[in-house]
Amino acid sequence: MPGFGADLLTNYHLPVPGVKGQSRFFEAEKVLSTDAQGHFISPPGFACYGFYHSHPLNFAEIKGYFTDWSKEDAVTALSFFSPGDIAFTIQDNFFTSVHYLSGLNGSLIKYVSSGSKEESEYYPKLTNLTDPNTPYPVKKMQDYILKVASIGQLTVLQTSEIWGGKVGKVDQSFRIYSSQAQLDVSEKVLKIPAYSQVYSSLNAVLRYMRQRVLSISEHQYGLILKHKTKNEFVITEPVVGKDFMSPMDHIFEKHSADAFAYYMDPDFSILGIYYGCATYYDPSQVPADGQRIFKSFIPPEPMAGALSMARMARSNPQAPALPIFIATRDGALVQYTSLLSAEEGKYLALAAGSQALQMARDVLAGHVSPAEYIRGLARAGELTVLYGSDLWGPPGPLNGQWKAYRKFQRRTHSPLFKSADDAARYAHKKMKRRHAAVSGGLI
Template sequence: MEYGSVILLRPDGKFVATSPIPGEATTFDLSTIIDFDALGELEPPKGYRFAANIHSHAALHDVVGEAYPELDEMNLRLFINFFSSSDFMGDVDGRAYFRSSYLSGPDGTLLKYSPSGSKAELDYYRWHEAGARPGREPWTRDVMSIINKLASVGELKVLVSSADWGHSVGVVPPDWQPGQGFSTGRVTELPLMTRICSTVERAVLAALKSRGAQDSGLLLKKTAGNEYVATHARPFGLASWDPAKNFAAGDDGQLRLPEGYRLEGFYYASRPDPSRLTPAQPWLYENFFTPQDIALAISCHKRSQQLAVAGRPLSLYMQASDASMLKYSFSGSEIEAALSVEHSDGSITDAGVQSRLLTGALSPREFVSMLILAGRLEVLRGSALWARLGRVGLEWIPFANFPWPPLSQAFLSADDAVRYAHEQVGIRRDRQYAGYVFQRSDTRFVVTEPLEGDIDVLDQGRLYPRDNRGRPVFPDDHVVHARYVSHVALTQLEPVNISSRQWTLQEALLSLQMLSVEEVRQVLLDNTVLYCSAAMNSLVRFAPYATPASKDLARRLGTRVHPGPLALGLDKGSKRPQDFIREQAAAGWLFNLTDNELWGHRGQILPGWSMSESAGSTSAEPTSPHTCTPYAVPASAVAAPVSFVVFAPAIFSSAFAMEAA
């Protein structure tokens, strides 16, 4: 389906376009959106004048290709993306009202035809009117001959180009051939620009969101008010920021910007190479100016200062990957000048700053401070990372609005750090708590203070802010060593679950002091250490082995959506809690960190483990289980000390075992 619109000239000299409306499959009738006066003449809205019209062509490649099998791929695209005979005739008929006609092609091109009123154009019109009889020139049906004909009888321009047009823009010569470039490299008219915007950030967004937009361009400001426009976004590079490559020069050699406008600065969308992120703070590097971008911008600033509004510094506007928008205002300071080095061969480098970032010799946060000292840095549109709008100072902190979890004091071992978190949870067993165990760059260990959450909260990284890909952002110089969770008290268990599974009192207690199905699943998936503060006097550590037994356990547990046979058996009660503990002990290193009535003395829990007869009751594992509700627990059992068990993978070698021992 084709769409059409009319471009009008307002009384204040600005241009506007009507909203495009649909027409027919292969035609658009302008009379459907234009009024007629009493004499049958086209009549614009009151106070407006007609300037031009625009319509689109539909992507009928298959249909046209079948109708014209002689057309190769390029000529087929040119045919579909070019003015039809009826388009040409309508343009000539409407010459008294519309100085030009635009065609938006389905492959992204934008063409402009301005009728000349010449005899040659009229002859060509009459030939079409007579039925386009075959014969010698100018009577032709060939695709290229039609293009060449319009280029000779009127003015044909390419405004948005493609490979078929040789990536050239400007006036098409009458002898042009497909795929050949025809631009002379000399700018002769104004570039394509966005609508007039009330703020500079809106102009940047308008440029980057327009159809066919690339990455960068120039920004202009009206000298007598707050009106901004941006040039159509071009591929990132020096040419897109060079005013001489975008605006024509007058007879005096001075660049001719739109009347009443001066240069505001440069803009671009930052898209750092994901394969070349910094080792430290990659989440900041990918959402900030790169040193090479700054180096190019500083060089362009030096060449363009004379085009700026008097007394107003030029600025660089950057839309980051997280949708924030930052502004750097040039100062001309010595620090700023040192960030851009121009060489005799015309190349521009960043004085080695980029290399220092990639090797870790310089952190992205330190580079932020460099720009703060070099010029003026501002946040125009915020994000989670750039949370505070306005000027950025040396005291800036990332994710300023996020409640970062407080960290504990430092400990010599991970076990000691987790024991501290275990003690902080203490008797708070009405809900679950979770946190991380970090090893700092000085090899000391710290934990996050216990926060409400479970294994899912840790898996989803909800305790910390997240980067562009949803990964948690941890404190600098802190590496995740392990995670920890706590379990609720026996009184928090649902009686119906205990009854349906026919658990004994011992098994009900055991179900809370062992790792849950969800926890073991996640440990096996992430291949990481998990500590479990199962009760006030129960602390265990679990780390999976890299063995077939570990993989088999993961298979038999399945997923939450598709649980495996072992998970189903545990849920139904056909598999008992003690069975699951033995499975864990066979698939990983299960270690009890505290002396406990249920687990026994501190040490590794082996695959042959069994409950003590005195654990929770006087009877051992009965052959005929009886039910027990959480509200029928003997006082001695409730007051019994709780253990803390750890499960850790074999990849942590014997050194881990020595530490635990």
């Protein structure tokens, strides 16, 4: 399976769509044009910020070719720059010094060429790889990674077990992972989740999560984790487009058949669950009335899955259920905290003689309006608006009398003007005596 590659253009950082390669190496010439001297040419109006590419999943091929490599060396090589990748970045650092690698296990790393003397001296060892008289420059992946980190800037942007669950600059303390460690590695797809960067507060990680999920059009979910002894917070990368049947299985690898036997970073615990609403819905899955409200909250089926997950993932049976953070498409962020009440049971109940959720049927059929569905949750548990919107209203707790758009004020329009300047003069006249607060609007 070939890898993919492309480049990033600056002038509002724009990723060029990836190109599927036909070889085992990233061929930048398939992404960018070159001049008569073979130098790359940036598209008009843009400057190339960096290249990015991926590697094929060829574990067996690597093990067969490098017979003296350990399993750890071969797995790590799949998610690290090859000598040819580093040589290419050094050789063309006058054009761009940045190169990204999308790893097979969710990791994303970056190498920035330094142009240093040490880098220039190492470059010859990375070239002439087809010469049978030239030894391959990598004997041990750990030594190779430490060397690359010493001659340029090597950074982990999204982590995995290979990088010890850490993000940031790779330094000389790096050690290759051990397959005997708690986070074991599959020889095929590695299902250890990628994490966000570390944030120092819950508010900060929620802001990042909200921005992250709004960049994806499908519904998605993930976990918010907190360090057990420090104020450090991360989220798992979103699981996109999957249902809530065994949601933890889509995030973590299991190490046994027990109900909650997952490989997790021992330094972190689960603080909460997040859900991002979809942009588009199948019309057959949207009720006839209250469609805007329905699309601005988590539907009944994923809500039932999130509630079950919030109960199951508690630190102990006496602990409170985990909060659920819901990022809506109208910009709001709503938190639901289960009180394990009897009234909440109707949000988990199945229809008689069926595996279908009764609440989902009732909402779709119009027996329960989307607004009443939300009000019922406000009565069953604690529903709080963290980021407000026109539909949800300002931040604060909600109760069983909630109504959409309750505090929405419709914007009034001025008379029509022939020019924008005249409209601005009108607004200026309206505002000139309002000095107690900032005023503003839209022309």
